[in-house]
Amino acid sequence: MSTELHDALTRASQVAKAEFETRNAVEVIHPAARRVARQRAGLRLGAGLATVAVVGGVLWTAETIADARVDTITPAAPSVSSAGVDKLPDVVTDGSAWSTLDLAVRALPRQQGSVSVDGTAGMICHHAVPQDDPRVAAMSDDPALSHRAVLEDCRATWFVHGPVTTITDWHVTSAHANTSPNLTYTFSIRNDSEQPIAFDSDSLFMWIETDPEGTSDAVSPYAHSVVSGSMWDAMGNVNALLSSDAQPDTIPAGGTYSRSITATSGSASGNALAALLSEDSPYRLTLWARVHEDHAAGDATYLIQLGANNDAQWVPTGR
Amino acid sequence: MSDWAQTLEALVRERGGALYGYAYVLTGDAHAADDLFQDALVRAFRRGRGDMPLDAAHAYVKRAMQTALIDGHRRAQARPQRDTRQADRATPDPATASDRREALLAAVHSLPPRERTCVVMRYFDGLNAASIARELGLAPGTVRRYLADAVATLSRNYGDFGLDPEDAYDGGNDMEVIVEVRGDRR
Numbered sequence: 146m147s148t149e150l151h152d153a154l155t156r157a158s159q160v161a162k163a164e165f166e167t168r169n170a171v172e173v174i175h176p177a178a179r180r181v182a183r184q185r186a187g188l189r190l191g192a193g194l195a196t197v198a199v200v201g202g203v204l205w206t207a208e209t210i211a212d213a214r215v216d217t218i219t220p221a222a223p224s225v226s227s228a229g230v231d232k233l234p235d236v237v238t239d240g241s242a243w244s245t246l247d248l249a250v251r252a253l254p255r256q257q258g259s260v261s262v263d264g265t266a267g268m269i270c271h272h273a274v275p276q277d278d279p280r281v282a283a284m285s286d287d288p289a290l291s292h293r294a295v296l297e298d299c300r301a302t303w304f305v306h307g308p309v310t311t312i313t314d315w316h317v318t319s320a321h322a323n324t325s326p327n328l329t330y331t332f333s334i335r336n337d338s339e340q341p342i343a344f345d346s347d348s349l350f351m352w353i354e355t356d357p358e359g360t361s362d363a364v365s366p367y368a369h370s371v372v373s374g375s376m377w378d379a380m381g382n383v384n385a386l387l388s389s390d391a392q393p394d395t396i397p398a399g400g401t402y403s404r405s406i407t408a409t410s411g412s413a414s415g416n417a418l419a420a421l422l423s424e425d426s427p428y429r430l431t432l433w434a435r436v437h438e439d440h441a442a443g444d445a446t447y448l449i450q451l452g453a454n455n456d457a458q459w460v461p462t463g464r
Numbered sequence: 465m466s467d468w469a470q471t472l473e474a475l476v477r478e479r480g481g482a483l484y485g486y487a488y489v490l491t492g493d494a495h496a497a498d499d500l501f502q503d504a505l506v507r508a509f510r511r512g513r514g515d516m517p518l519d520a521a522h523a524y525v526k527r528a529m530q531t532a533l534i535d536g537h538r539r540a541q542a543r544p545q546r547d548t549r550q551a552d553r554a555t556p557d558p559a560t561a562s563d564r565r566e567a568l569l570a571a572v573h574s575l576p577p578r579e580r581t582c583v584v585m586r587y588f589d590g591l592n593a594a595s596i597a598r599e600l601g602l603a604p605g606t607v608r609r610y611l612a613d614a615v616a617t618l619s620r621n622y623g624d625f626g627l628d629p630e631d632a633y634d635g636g637n638d639m640e641v642i643v644e645v646r647g648d649r650r
Binding site for chain 2: 149150151152153154155156157158159160161162163164165166170173174176177178180181182185
């Protein structure tokens with residue numbers, strides 16, 4: 146390591162630190178606190194408006210995303226009609242993979258509790274600034290990631306006659322009795338659509354859902370989380386996520402894709418994964434990925450559920 | 465006073481010097497460091513309960529500085545921009561500079577924001593490329609490319625001051641920062 150460069154940076158930091166410590170800290174605290182207070186007030190106002198929208202049955206919001214677990218346990222009657230499907234453009238079968246444009250023209254709002262036999266569950270995540278970070282953060286609680294779109298702000302969507310896939314084989318192994326709780330999901334996905342499906346390799350994640358009636362408070366936060374090798378790192382830091390320049394994985398039409406992903410956490414106690422695995426309740430896993438775009442920076446990110454036509458796969462305790 | 469306000473005040477009073485020093489290392493300018501520090505504080509406290517331990521708050525603000533610098537560059541790409549690679553143009557001469565250290569710092573601060581952030585994280589924080597990538601949400605290969613480009617630029621313009629290209633992207637330590645996870649959104 147370059148000692149000269151390290152020394153130069155260290156010296157500069159020390160000089161700046163000494164200069165700062167001669168100042169009145171209030172000159173920094175008050176302006177920052179005022180800006181934070183304004184932004185937090187704005188967020189509260191936005192949350193209130195979102196709640197009103199939910200009451201009106203217009204859109205999913207953060208609350209309904211959080212409550213999506215309920216839907217998967219007791220799904221309501223089908224609420225998505227195929228009416229209008231014939232008006233959609235014909236499926237492109239020139240060998241090109243499903244694109245966000247293909248999906249955009251098939252997008253219909255997915256309301257809480259709805260199921261669909263001809264739609265692929267998806268989410269469209271909009272970014273505040275078109276050239277903003279194209280990734281999606283798993284949670285909004287991490288303030289350092291607050292400049293990214295978060296899942297709770299994504300719009301739940303059906304992609305009618307979209308990329309249909311089936312999970313043909315799967316199994317789960319988990320361990321929580323040692324110092325490093327982990328859960329591994331091994332699966333095979335078949336592409337039943339007539340086009341290849343290309344998704345960002347690093348974006349594939351599993352979503353763990355628990356029965357809200359059968360789990361403790363300790364598990365609840367975890368049930369709201371999405372986890373994967375990239376989203377739940379060894380330090381227990383829910384971090385993002387979907388690299389904008391990731392290479393795509395492609396499942397050809399009729400082809401199969403097999404992989405394992407593992408969720409881990411750093412310590413055996415005091416974390417949600419350990420709590421989940423030690424609970425005497427089943428949980429459900431679903432797989433999601435971001436549709437690959439060569440130029441990912443933009444104002445929307447498209448997530449699709451893989452194996453969406455499968456029934457819920459509840460994993461009993463002890464699997 | 466709310467939890468976040470108490471944490472913010474304690475953080476600035478107890479860790480403000482170190483965080484401002486880090487902002488200065490990233491920007492090379494006192495006013496820019498002030499702005500970056502303020503922006504990072506706002507990013508770190510505008511969501512969540514804010515009643516985090518000081519170590520976690522320190523880590524959040526530090527990371528927010530890094531991502532703010534990166535994001536500023538990303539957003540700037542959407543607008544007409546000037547060439548920021550001043551290191552390739554106006555090259556101070558270390559031989560005649562009153563202080564070689566100052567010349568080296570000027571060189572670092574002339575690098576584009578992404579390269580500069582990676583250099584600071586590598587040579588000030590001592591992180592390896594994998595840890596930098598994890599922290600910034602970039603691919604490890606991308607970070608190695610930034611480091612390699614930065615080292616090449618610095619070496620080309622400032623000669624041998626001990627930078628080893630191999631060490632730049634293969635050396636360093638794994639990150640040990642633990643950030644508290646709070647999953648309850650309500």
